[in-house]
Amino acid sequence: MRIALCGGTGDIGEGLALRWARDSPHEVIIGSRDPERARTKAAEYEEELASRGVEVSINGFANEMAADRADVVVLSVPAYHLADTIEAIADRIDSDTTLVSPAVGMKRDDAGFHYNRPSGGSVVELAANAAPDDVPVIGAFHNLAAGTLANLDVTFELDTIVLGDDADAKGIVMSLAADIDGLRALDGGGIANAAEVEGITPLLINIAMNNEELHDLGVVFR
């Protein structure tokens, strides 16, 4: 399977790219609005993996080109860039492409971080509304700390909740999630259930801010 990480030059995209490249047989490609930046970061990821004995090829492209080549497109961009990223790739994806939304909108005040729930219900539902009608949109990878994911020295045992209305596409993403060592994929039901999942991300930051020795947190359900 070929996975494109649009916005794969930073935050959660970097960690997913590194871990899929290391832990799975899937081909990882990096997308960015700036293709030169995508190529630079892809080369950095290759180098990071090679230094650990993992020889893989990771290529970088403009987001449109990355999406065009992919079976699965992960929208690893901030929530406020979601709609324009989808718009940019819309004519390169179709019903055979699975779109994955891990983004969360947050706002901060004196008390801490809060879930900035979009009027559409959730960021995943916003993505589904922005995507072409025949393209399945799946929510996943919300509650993972970018720092944990991108540091390959860190091992973890964490959960990610996968949300989707298209059973096949959801199955693909659950399988991709489980391909990452230490990550368990849980079925969260349809995308109408996404808000409560997205809301955990600011909570993880609040817990880290208020409790010593807890940082870069993830979540486990048991």
Added chain:
Amino acid sequence: MRIALCGGTGDIGEGLALRWARDSPHEVIIGSRDPERARTKAAEYEEELASRGVEVSINGFANEMAADRADVVVLSVPAYHLADTIEAIADRIDSDTTLVSPAVGMKRDDAGFHYNRPSGGSVVELAANAAPDDVPVIGAFHNLAAGTLANLDVTFELDTIVLGDDADAKGIVMSLAADIDGLRALDGGGIANAAEVEGITPLLINIAMNNEELHDLGVVFR
């Protein structure tokens, strides 16, 4: 310390009563709108504990009387009974009483359960608005399954997030939470951060509904 569980005859109240009575030195009293029902359940809890070799005295009262005698009052009632329960006990509590809100409002549709966020921001904030101004209100015990808690055969390693704007009151509740075997208390910051915590409860049900062999779930942050 004396802990009153208003609405302690069912749901989460039962499990908290049994576990505090078993695991801590604190005195547990059961409140109900119906004092006869409170006495009956209190006697049942005593019996359940005695059958496990734990000899403690648990008394039942009308909610007002229970609150009047307590250092900490846990509002273990459904969210829609929160305001009238607080109204009933308002002249029996003061700045020396810590009020604890574990309730979550939920609604259900075809996709699953959803957090029914009150206009006040969260149920904890609703409780704070309904309580007398000088009474500190703390959020805690939201994401625990009643069935897990009430079955003393079940051991667990779970987290509960404690929210509050009064540091002393929050410290008391964090300590009470940690008194329960297997429960870790995490500081979630102020009550303005409560919505994201309350929102996990419907998510726990959605995960249980969509994943085989997962039920009565709780949460761990790591």
